[in-house]
Amino acid sequence: MRVAVGSGNPVKCDATERALDDADVSSVPVPSGVSEQPTGIAETRTGAENRAVAALESGDYDFGVGIEGGVASFEGSADLFLVMWAAVTDGEATGFGAGPSLRLPGRIADRIREGEELGPVMDDVLGTENVAKKQGAAGAFTGGRMSRTDALESAVTAAFAPFSSGLY
Numbered sequence: 234m235r236v237a238v239g240s241g242n243p244v245k246c247d248a249t250e251r252a253l254d255d256a257d258v259s260s261v262p263v264p265s266g267v268s269e270q271p272t273g274i275a276e277t278r279t280g281a282e283n284r285a286v287a288a289l290e291s292g293d294y295d296f297g298v299g300i301e302g303g304v305a306s307f308e309g310s311a312d313l314f315l316v317m318w319a320a321v322t323d324g325e326a327t328g329f330g331a332g333p334s335l336r337l338p339g340r341i342a343d344r345i346r347e348g349e350e351l352g353p354v355m356d357d358v359l360g361t362e363n364v365a366k367k368q369g370a371a372g373a374f375t376g377g378r379m380s381r382t383d384a385l386e387s388a389v390t391a392a393f394a395p396f397s398s399g400l401y
C-alpha cells in the first residue's frame with residue numbers, strides 16, 4: 234500500500250508509519266489551505282482534509298493522509314485546547330479521526346488568543362527550536378509521557394477506520 238502524507242514534517246510521517254506498519258509512506262509537502270494557526274475544530278479538520286486530497290493527487294498513491302494541529306475551545310469551557318485531526322482519502326471515500334485534546338496552560342493560551350502560533354510560543358517557552366518536529370506540545374504538556382508522534386498516531390489510526398473495518 235502506497236501512502237502519501239501531506240506534510241514535510243517527519244513526525245507526521247512517523248505517526249503514519251506507526252499507524253500503518255505495512256505501508257510504504259512518502260512525505261509530500263502540500264499546503265493546508267487554512268491559516269498557519271488553525272482555530273476551531275472545523276478549520277483544523279478542513280486543513281487535514283485539504284492535505285489528504287492534495288497528497289493523494291500528487292502521485293500514484295493508494296491513500297492520501299492529512300494531519301493538522303490546531304487550537305479550539307469546547308462548549309462549556311473557557312479553556313483553549315490543542316487539538317489534532319487526521320483525514321485519509323482514497324479518492325472516493327474520506328475518513329476522519331481526532332487525536333487527544335490537551336488543555337493549554339493559561340500563559341500559553343493567552344499568547345495564542347493574542348494571535349501568536351503555538352509552535353513558536355512553545356519554542357519560546359521551552360527554549361528550543363522546532364518543537365513541532367520533535368516531542369511537540371503534547372510531549373511538553375504530558376512531561377514526555379505522550380509524544381506528538383503518539384498523539385498523531387491515534388488520529389491517523391482513527392481516520393483509517395472506514396478502510397480497516399467492514400462496519401462503515
